[in-house]
Amino acid sequence: MEEFEIRKIRTPQGRKKLTREREEYFRLMDQGFSSREACRIVGINLRTGKRWRNGWRPNKSNKKGAPPVQRPTVPPSDASRYLREDERIHIADRVREKASVREIARELGRAPSTISREIRRNRHPTNGQYRPHAAQSRADARRPRPKPSKIGQNPELRAYIQEHLHKRWSPEQIVQGLRRTFPDRAEMHVCHETIYQALYVQGRGELRRELTRALRTGRAMRKPRRLAQQRQPRYSAPMVMISERPAEAADRAVPGHWEGDLIIGKNQASAIGTLVERTTRYVMLVHLPIDRSAERMRDALLDTIATLPAQLKRSLTWDQGSEMGRHHEFSLAADMPVYFCDPASPWQRGSNENTNGLLRQYFPKGTDLSIHTRDQLDVVAAELNSRPRKTLGWETPAERLAMLLAAAS
Template sequence: MDFEIREDRERTRGRRALSRERAACLRLVQRGLSNEEACRIVGINSRTGRRWRNGRNPTGKHVGALPITSAAPPDVRGRYLNETERIHIADRVREKASIREIARELGRAPSTISREIRRNRHPGNGQYRPHAAQARANARRPRPKPGKIGQNPELRAYIQDHLHKRWSPEQICQSLRKNFPERTEMHVCHETVYQALYVQGRGELGRELTRALRTGRAMRKPRRLAQQRQPRYSTPMVMISERPAEADDRAVPGHWEGDCIIGQNGASAIGTLVERSTRYVMLIHLPHGRSAELMREALTQTVTTLPRHLLRSLTWDQGSEMGSHAAFTLATDIPVYFCDPASPWQRGSNENTNGLLRQYFPKGTDLSVHTRDQLDAVAAELDSRPRKTLDWDTPAERLAKLLATGA
């Protein structure tokens, strides 16, 4: 710490309160410097420094004085170590007691005691100083504090840029750890990003960025109830319970899940396909509606662009658009399995993908205006996002490996 000693402290100018020197001396001592070293830096006598820290008993010529300490909240018991516990730690450390023994006496975790001692040892002699440790803890406790995102312009710019790219907070945080492995100041958890967006008064990220989130909401809300399923078909269905076991554990690629996202007044739709193993997304263009025949033709045209070893089965819900499932199976040799009524979790990957697609195709809009090229661009953007379930690989990377293996 650089401290400039004032030159206007001669006796001829009279006594002047050394408030700046006193505050600097106390900060240096709290950082672990000795009283003599701190007093030398700020330019005062060591006895003055001891009187500031320890107070002074009344004598015949001087009145008593209390110790001068920085303002701090009262001692807190319970979750955090308090001053009494820190004094107990210091006494037992001098008695050469083990970390686990001290932790057992205080009813704390051994790691808590270990971190406390390691953080608050004197840099010179290595002694644990309980009162300095308590002062540091009190100084850290007041709220609110400036957030990590608000203090780091580079971090804030990185998060804002990727939110505009429609990345989720968790994807952004994992990307930060991957791209800046040695810079801990660039590491945050995804909840920190959500707090910067949702909590009023922080101001670390603009509230307009909430429109880039999956839901587009500016505050958290509970999930909606599942929608009612359509009645079953008159044509016999093969239920999901009869689907091969290899599709359940996602170990074998080529098993797909499908559904439709519906536009305004149910008049338009876009078909969605997700491969269970790689989470690769394909979109089905339905510009003229989602009748059974139109869906069968568009779905057949879409899946035939893939190699045969990646077309093992298709799982769908009981929507009316799959009324021609038997004709689809006959044309493509792909068996279709149907979920139980009101059981969207049986197609979890597809339901998750539909939620992601609502960022691009909001509810209550006309979906027929989107061209084939626009759908392909949206699918390509989704397939280039890193996924937590894929160890932060992208679906496109996983599919490329499968295609290379098949070749």
């Protein structure tokens, strides 16, 4: 390579007199050098390199401007990161000669993984022979973008996804349901991101745009969650903190340990209590039709857990909300200790926080929650408990709870 570290003639020479320098500049750029480094090696000003790349710009003295300078032709070996037909012919010849992948890659100046992937993807699907012209045709057919989507091409797959979105299944639950329903049909298997893209990206048409309302958040874009506001304790009776909770509750090994919280309605005037069992993620909803005072909260909790067997009433974990002001009375009446989270630590009741997010699909923020009856809350809880959950190995909370109760009995 002829170096131009310091250009001998430093006087202005005009655009047409720097032909060799211009060719060297573009060759260095194609090799991966930055414009600044290429200009330094060739011995030109940064502005000159910019004009060579982008063309002359009009100014007050040159209103029309000149067209961009044409780049010199790059040799075929440096023209593309894709394999060419002559390279595929070389690969086919060397494969017939039993040459190794690394040897072929070294001869072509390519990565061994490129050669290995080329042979694996483009060989004949039946006899396994590598034919260069057929491989070139397959590569050319595979290259155009955008590619048609599985969901857009398969009406059966699209109908299944839309049906279960209407049932308020999440995309990840739908994906696992497809794999369990059609285990031997690869054309019915997609990843959950494919479903999100079919909903979010306009102009594709695979899924109807209004189906985004069936997602958990009801939004057509992703947003980060915000932390809940810090709550201050308002109790006369001393609290028992979560640090004193037994280890069997922390590792979720024994069922019967619950997490609880409230979801709040319009103008802070109504609420629904939520209870989640830590081991099975089983959900129970607490009916609060009038208010969420400490007395009504105590009585509603007692009514909700009255049907539970003794082995499922081991503990309750709550945040430091004022609605639990009578927690000591609840503990005595239910024979169930109550533990409280640290301030501003919602992750200490992670299962309950997640469930509250799911429930917002049924009870949106800014709505009056007092209009929902006890029967309506039971229907919502039953629907949540019949959904497959990833953390349960795609079993439902109801199935897992029934299995544990049967084993205990």
